[in-house]
Amino acid sequence: MNGILTIARLTLYEARQRRILLAMLLCGVTFVVLFAIGFYFIGKDVRGNASASFVQKQMLLNFFIMAGLYAINFMSIMTAVLMSVDTLSGEIGSGVMQTVAAKPIHRSAIVLGKWLAHALVLAGYLLLLSGGVLAVARSLSGVTPPNVVEGLAFIYLGGLVLLSLSVAGGARFSTITNGVVVFGLYGLAFVGGWIEQVGAMTGNAVTRQIGTIVSLLMPSDSMWRLAAWHLQPSFSRDLQMTPFFSGSVPSGAMVIWTVGYVAVTLVLGLWLFRRRGL
Amino acid sequence: MSDRVIETRGLRKQFGRKLAVADLSLSVGRGEVFGFLGPNGAGKTTSLKMLLGLVEPTAGTATVLGAPLGNRSIRARLGFLPEHFRFHDWLTGRELLRFHGELLGIRRAALDERIDRLLERVDLLDAAPRKLREYSKGMLQRIGLAQALLNDPEVVFLDEPTSGLDPLGRLLVRDIIRDLKARGTAVFLNSHLLGEVEATCDRVVFVKQGRAIRSLSLSAGGEDFEVELRFTPMSAELLEGLGRLGGSPAHYDGAVRLRVRSEESIPEIARWLVERGARIYRLESRRPSLESTFLEVMGQDQRPG
Numbered sequence: 001m002n003g004i005l006t007i008a009r010l011t012l013y014e015a016r017q018r019r020i021l022l023a024m025l026l027c028g029v030t031f032v033v034l035f036a037i038g039f040y041f042i043g044k045d046v047r048g049n050a051s052a053s054f055v056q057k058q059m060l061l062n063f064f065i066m067a068g069l070y071a072i073n074f075m076s077i078m079t080a081v082l083m084s085v086d087t088l089s090g091e092i093g094s095g096v097m098q099t100v101a102a103k104p105i106h107r108s109a110i111v112l113g114k115w116l117a118h119a120l121v122l123a124g125y126l127l128l129l130s131g132g133v134l135a136v137a138r139s140l141s142g143v144t145p146p147n148v149v150e151g152l153a154f155i156y157l158g159g160l161v162l163l164s165l166s167v168a169g170g171a172r173f174s175t176i177t178n179g180v181v182v183f184g185l186y187g188l189a190f191v192g193g194w195i196e197q198v199g200a201m202t203g204n205a206v207t208r209q210i211g212t213i214v215s216l217l218m219p220s221d222s223m224w225r226l227a228a229w230h231l232q233p234s235f236s237r238d239l240q241m242t243p244f245f246s247g248s249v250p251s252g253a254m255v256i257w258t259v260g261y262v263a264v265t266l267v268l269g270l271w272l273f274r275r276r277g278l
Numbered sequence: 279m280s281d282r283v284i285e286t287r288g289l290r291k292q293f294g295r296k297l298a299v300a301d302l303s304l305s306v307g308r309g310e311v312f313g314f315l316g317p318n319g320a321g322k323t324t325s326l327k328m329l330l331g332l333v334e335p336t337a338g339t340a341t342v343l344g345a346p347l348g349n350r351s352i353r354a355r356l357g358f359l360p361e362h363f364r365f366h367d368w369l370t371g372r373e374l375l376r377f378h379g380e381l382l383g384i385r386r387a388a389l390d391e392r393i394d395r396l397l398e399r400v401d402l403l404d405a406a407p408r409k410l411r412e413y414s415k416g417m418l419q420r421i422g423l424a425q426a427l428l429n430d431p432e433v434v435f436l437d438e439p440t441s442g443l444d445p446l447g448r449l450l451v452r453d454i455i456r457d458l459k460a461r462g463t464a465v466f467l468n469s470h471l472l473g474e475v476e477a478t479c480d481r482v483v484f485v486k487q488g489r490a491i492r493s494l495s496l497s498a499g500g501e502d503f504e505v506e507l508r509f510t511p512m513s514a515e516l517l518e519g520l521g522r523l524g525g526s527p528a529h530y531d532g533a534v535r536l537r538v539r540s541e542e543s544i545p546e547i548a549r550w551l552v553e554r555g556a557r558i559y560r561l562e563s564r565r566p567s568l569e570s571t572f573l574e575v576m577g578q579d580q581r582p583g
Contacts, residue, residue: 002380002383003381006377006380006381010366010377014366014368017368017369018368094364095360095362095363095364096364096365096366098327098332098358098360099358099359099360099363099365099378099422099425100381101331101332102330102331102332102353102356102358103353103354103378103381103382104350104351104352104353104354104381104382104383105350105381106350275334277293277327277332277333277334278327278332278333
């Protein structure tokens with residue numbers, strides 16, 4: 001356990017020293033400020049529109065919040081991969097890993113320590129961005145999406161899928177190969193999600209099944225769909241008119257599958273790293 | 279307690295179709311300064327990595343401090359400086375040592391005291407608060423050496439420790455190796471620099487294509503003498519005659535070198551040459567240098583890189 005904490009502390013320190021945390025903070029604040037400006041003017045227009053009903057106004061505001069959260073989901077996934085993609089492969093390639101792994105710590109502590117530190121940074125980033133967006137929405141229009149905790153937890157879980165793949169891949173592949181594979185899987189899930197959606201809308205069982213299989217292979221997109229479903233008020237979901245509407249909502253079993261997926265990916269990473277010659 | 283700190287038998291490592299280490303059998307005694315010599319690609323670094331548990335052997339057995347390879351608790355009693363010492367360049371020298379000390383499980387109070395002592399030893403006390411990215415290659419090598427000694431190890435593995443060091447840095451490393459020997463620490467030294475090895479090692483093993491092909495004690499001194507001669511005329515007839523008096527003569531920088539068994543052969547060679555009308559300009563005898571032994575063992579086609 002001490003080894004995990006030592007490696008995690010060093011990884012966090014690295015993120016600070018290499019100004020990764022600063023960059024995330026600045027980008028995050030800029031994002032929230034931009035969102036606030038947009039939300040202010042849109043909110044003003046929406047409220048001033050005498051012909052729109054209360055429900056329509058709420059829907060429009062919620063739509064804009066969902067657009068913000070969609071961007072946050074994308075940014076946290078990108079960040080999860082980019083910050084961790086070279087954490088093992090980079091140190092193996094440069095030889096830094098040799099003196100670390102020659103010390104009396106488990107190799108698995110190195111992998112878990114790095115994963116833990118990145119998972120913490122990701123959580124902080126997600127909280128900063130989503131906290132900012134939700135605070136802006138609440139303070140400017142009094143709107144808060146439902147099920148915030150569940151929604152954010154699913155977005156975070158989607159990020160952890162990517163993070164775990166990227167850390168585990170680094171135990172085996174070079175940085176570039178790892179990045180190509182992880183983003184490739186992400187793209188696969190994205191397209192798979194759309195195939196499933198369209199299949200659900202048109203009632204095509206085959207396309208729906210293809211989408212489900214892709215989601216099992218790479219559950220990141222289904223976590224976003226689950227988050228989006230939770231974060232929208234029931235009248236928005238029922239109208240089925242926004243791009244965030246989910247024709248096929250992933251089940252609770254998918255959540256369990258995703259948690260297991262993260263765990264198995266990590267175990268695979270540990271196994272690969274233990275066998276790796278340094 | 280065994281007097282052997284490292285013992286390997288038939289150690290082998292294959293990377294795909296490439297054979298890095300064929301069949302390595304060697305042993306290193308407690309407190310011995312052991313030189314591991316061979317040309318580039320002979321499998322020296324891979325052998326060392328196997329001993330440290332960084333690379334898993336394909337076959338063979340080995341023990342380090344009595345435990346099988348890769349034993350985690352034993353690693354707390356080893357020190358290691360890799361060939362190209364690299365570390366996160368955003369750490370300061372002191373932070374680097376603190377991090378490694380923590381990985382070794384050294385308690386904070388003892389660690390700080392030890393770090394100061396080692397920084398002083400490698401002459402980096404002033405540079406300790408500076409980031410590693412500002413260090414020169416020699417400074418990095420020295421902080422790496424301090425890192426390898428944090429735990430007062432029983433065996434220290436040094437892979438080309440003097441590469442990139444200026445003459446003063448090399449002297450420092452030599453001194454540190456002597457200190458380690460005086461304290462009873464065994465040193466496993468991979469090196470190309472034969473002069474360094476000659477100055478510090480008790481014993482060397484020559485490794486070629488992943489096999490230990492010869493062991494040589496440097497502390498005991500060899501039996502043979504090497505004679506270097508410059509004379510005219512260097513005719514084929516005289517060279518052939520010299521071959522009968524000593525080992526086969528070899529041309530070397532305008533001179534001839536040959537091996538003789540006893541010191542008594544030297545005046546005999548001089549007399550024999552003079553009797554045949556040769557004019558001798560130089561005649562020098564010495565114990566054979568490690569370099570000539572290296573070339574002899576490896577063959578002239580294999581020179582240290």
